[in-house]
Amino acid sequence: xxxxxxxxxxxxxxxxxxxxxxxxxxxxxxxxxxxxxxxxxxxxxxxxxxxxxxxxxxxxxxxxxxxxxxxxxxxxxxxxxxxxxxxxxxxxxxxxxxxxxxxxxxxxxxxxxxxxxxxxxxxxxxxxxxxxxxxxxxxxxxxxxxxxxxxxxxxxxxxxxxxxxxxxxxxxxxxxxxxxxxxxxxxxxxxxxxxxxxxxxxxx
Numbered sequence: 001x002x003x004x005x006x007x008x009x010x011x012x013x014x015x016x017x018x019x020x021x022x023x024x025x026x027x028x029x030x031x032x033x034x035x036x037x038x039x040x041x042x043x044x045x046x047x048x049x050x051x052x053x054x055x056x057x058x059x060x061x062x063x064x065x066x067x068x069x070x071x072x073x074x075x076x077x078x079x080x081x082x083x084x085x086x087x088x089x090x091x092x093x094x095x096x097x098x099x100x101x102x103x104x105x106x107x108x109x110x111x112x113x114x115x116x117x118x119x120x121x122x123x124x125x126x127x128x129x130x131x132x133x134x135x136x137x138x139x140x141x142x143x144x145x146x147x148x149x150x151x152x153x154x155x156x157x158x159x160x161x162x163x164x165x166x167x168x169x170x171x172x173x174x175x176x177x178x179x180x181x182x183x184x185x186x187x188x189x190x191x192x193x194x195x196x197x198x199x200x201x202x203x204x
Contacts, residue, residue, distance in 0.1 A: 136180070
């Protein structure tokens with residue numbers, strides 16, 4: 001409802017501006033010419049029909065844009081209200097794949113962590129991921145980068161925004177790239193100051 005008030009207020013301001021423009025450019029009846037100076041002053045010219053039509057078109061277009069924005073904000077608000085609930089469902093669905101990644105790489109991680117403890121800086125390059133802190137996403141199907149809640153459409157059956165991806169259609173874990181951040185390292189480095197990987201897939 002607040003969005004509709006904003007639209008009405010914006011249109012009212014726009015209408016006032018148009019009225020003021022027309023009033024300023026409307027010719028006024030001149031009084032007696034007696035005592036007029038030799039130098040004549042040109043009166044403002046009334047806007048042409050084309051100009052008035054353009055102003056009306058701009059008002060209509062602005063109204064349409066404000067309505068679209070209001071719908072977008074309302075749908076986004078509803079999606080955010082359900083986001084955590086839906087993402088916990090996604091988290092549960094990808095839990096098995098996440099756990100497998102942790103289990104398969106557990107011993108490798110411990111060896112790297114032990115090596116990092118023996119270095120002055122407490123770091124060694126991560127060889128679990130691609131070295132740049134990325135590995136295949138365990139949340140989206142076939143690492144295609146699509147949100148599994150809406151199958152990449154960004155919408156639900158009611159045309160509402162998908163709460164998991166907030167209408168983007170992309171997997172929120174890998175942001176559509178098909179590659180998620182490595183749970184073992186920080187920017188491609190195993191760091192002894194970094195806590196162990198989480199037992200659960202991320203929610204953000």
